[in-house]
Amino acid sequence: MRLRRPSVFAVLLTLAGVVLFIRLGIWQLNRAVEKEQLLRRFATANSAPTVPFSKVAAGAPAHAYPHVSVAGHFLRHHLYVMDDQVLGDRVGVQVYAPFVVSGGQRVVLVGLGFLPRGGSGKTLPYIPPLPDHRMTLHGLYVPPPAPALRMGGNRLPDQKQWPKTMIYMDLGDISKDLGHPLYPRRLLLDPDPAQPYVRKWTPGVMPPARHRGYAFQWFSFAAAAVAIFVILHRRRDPKDASKS
Known part of the structure; x- marks a missing residue:
């Protein structure tokens, strides 16, 4: 040629x-x-040893996932539900709760885990009540999910009943809705066989x-x-x- x-x-x-x-x-x-x-x-x-939350609370390297322990108490009756989540072949929700860290009024958003939908899938699954006492949590301190296409937004202030549902996560919106300042990352709790939540976390x-x-x-x-x-x-x- x-x-x-x-x-x-x-x-x-x-x-x-x-x-x-x-x-x-x-x-x-x-x-x-x-x-x-x-x-x-x-x-x-x-599996890494836990570190005090105060050492990494303000932030951590972008791709670091500190395993932390943090003391405080939940804001009872304040739950946020990330809807339409998929884990394996099951459709359900991811449940988040605000946790007031001891020694201040600042809040860290805690990922409680995944709950599958049952029946027709039109109603939320049963969400156990939050503890009402001071406690210490253990989990991974990770960045929030990447920004998503909002398509009209969560409209959290318009929702008058708890739990409130979300289609994406914006820590700024949640902070305004709660009236509390939030830490810049989420806490994803360690697996606990005594809990109904499935905690198979993956980075977003x-x-x-x-x-x-x-x-x-x-x-x-x-x-x-x-x-x-x-x-x-x-x-x-x-x-x-x-x-x-």
């Missing part, structure tokens, strides 16, 4: 596209490796497999750019031209 001499513009444009697509593919592969490391850290965080990040899928797409674009360049500059055989 012979090629016509391409213009300088065509060569530069193709090279720029190929380099860009390859760089984006490599970036996605690197992101997949980062996510695998992050998931490993998250999986082993529960894009899985490594999806990053690899995007990398394959970018590499495919690079290959397609080369193929298009060759097709457009292929020189037709004179015999084929005479036949046409």
Whole structure:
């Protein structure tokens, strides 16, 4: 196969596209490796020794998940329910409760766990009442989920009965609704077989497999750019031209 001499513009444009697509593919592969490391850290965080909440309360490195112990009391009758959650093949809710940390009025939002819906799935599952005494909790201190498409919002102030339902989590909105300042992260409680809640926590990040899928797409674009360049500059055989 012979090629016509391409213009300088065509060569530069193709090279720029190929380099860009390859760089984006490599970036996605690197992101997949980062996510695998992050998931490993998250999986082993529960078995790490607990640290006092005061040491990390103001914040922690972006991809660190401190295993903390914190004393205080729940704001009873104040529950937030993240609706339409999926765990395995079950649909249900994630339940959160505000917890006033001892020594101040600041609140940390506590993830109690997952409860599956039953029956028709139109009503909330039974949520056990919160303890009314001072206690110490243990769990992972993690960032809130990534911002979601709001589509009209949670409208928490318009809900007059508890628990209040959410379709996304915004700690600022919850703080305003409670009238208490919130810490910048959530506390996801350790598993407890005595509780009805299922606590199989995962970080709210894009899985490594999806990053690899995007990398394959970018590499495919690079290959397609080369193929298009060759097709457009292929020189037709004179015999084929005479036949046409």
